[in-house]
Amino acid sequence: DAGVIQSPRHEVTEMGQEVTLRCxxxxxxxxxxxxxxxxxxxxxxxxxxxxxxxxxxxxxxEDRFSAKMPNASFSTxxxxxxEPRDSAVYFCASSSxxxxxxxGPGTRxxxx
Amino acid sequence: AQSVTQPDIHITVSEGAxxxxxxxxxxxxxxxxxxxxxxxxxxxxxxxxxxxxDTLVQGIKGFEAxxxxxxxxxxxxxxxxxxxxxxxxxxxVGADSARQLTFGSGTQLTVLP
Numbered sequence: 608d609a610g611v612i613q614s615p616r617h618e619v620t621e622m623g624q625e626v627t628l629r630c631x632x633x634x635x636x637x638x639x640x641x642x643x644x645x646x647x648x649x650x651x652x653x654x655x656x657x658x659x660x661x662x663x664x665x666x667x668x669e670d671r672f673s674a675k676m677p678n679a680s681f682s683t684x685x686x687x688x689x690e691p692r693d694s695a696v697y698f699c700a701s702s703s704x705x706x707x708x709x710x711g712p713g714t715r716x717x718x719x
Numbered sequence: 720a721q722s723v724t725q726p727d728i729h730i731t732v733s734e735g736a737x738x739x740x741x742x743x744x745x746x747x748x749x750x751x752x753x754x755x756x757x758x759x760x761x762x763x764x765x766x767x768x769x770x771x772x773d774t775l776v777q778g779i780k781g782f783e784a785x786x787x788x789x790x791x792x793x794x795x796x797x798x799x800x801x802x803x804x805x806x807x808x809x810x811x812v813g814a815d816s817a818r819q820l821t822f823g824s825g826t827q828l829t830v831l832p
Contacts, residue, residue, distance in 0.1 A: 652819055655818070663819065698763070700763075705813075706753075706818065707765060709765065
């Protein structure tokens with residue numbers, strides 16, 4: 608299996624622009640998680656899905672952030688409009704149990 | 720709610736020396752415990768996990784961890800560290816009631832030649 612795939616690996620954008628991060632989970636995994644990692648706040652869970660349904664989005668920082676999972680093999684995290692404080696590494700992880708999570712390589716987002 | 724504390728922000732060891740990284744958790748019931756490793760520019764890789772049973776668990780890359788309920792700890796150990804073990808290590812706890820993990824702040828490991 609190719610593992611969790613994330614794209615793009617790096618994204619540089621200007622403040623106010625829309626950013627879309629993409630994730631393809633491991634085939635057969637029913638859980639998908641979006642995390643954000645920063646030096647100041649560490650690793651934070653933003654939202655997670657089970658069977659394509661959002662279960663807990665309490666970590667989503669603001670209405671500027673939204674996540675979708677239209678099917679079992681694809682999810683997006685969108686930031687609109689982006690702000691410099693959104694600069695971070697965003698990870699997607701998937702799991703068959705919800706506990707053992709397998710992480711993608713991450714997307715490093717820089718908002719100038 | 721569960722929480723995880725990794726008291727050591729940075730640890731330096733010589734290659735070939737033994738290693739122990741500390742992890743303390745807070746959770747009312749039996750927790751699910753994990754150790755992950757993150758190399759620079761990479762995602763997190765699962766090293767080992769504890770769900771129940773034998774309190775000493777073996778993982779990949781020669782790592783092991785011991786669950787001690789009385790001390791609320793789940794320390795990671797390796798008898799002989801290799802230069803390639805230099806990375807950041809995260810302890811995480813999961814609750815039975817929710818399919819999500821709470822991560823510690825991480826311990827950065829430096830290995831001296």
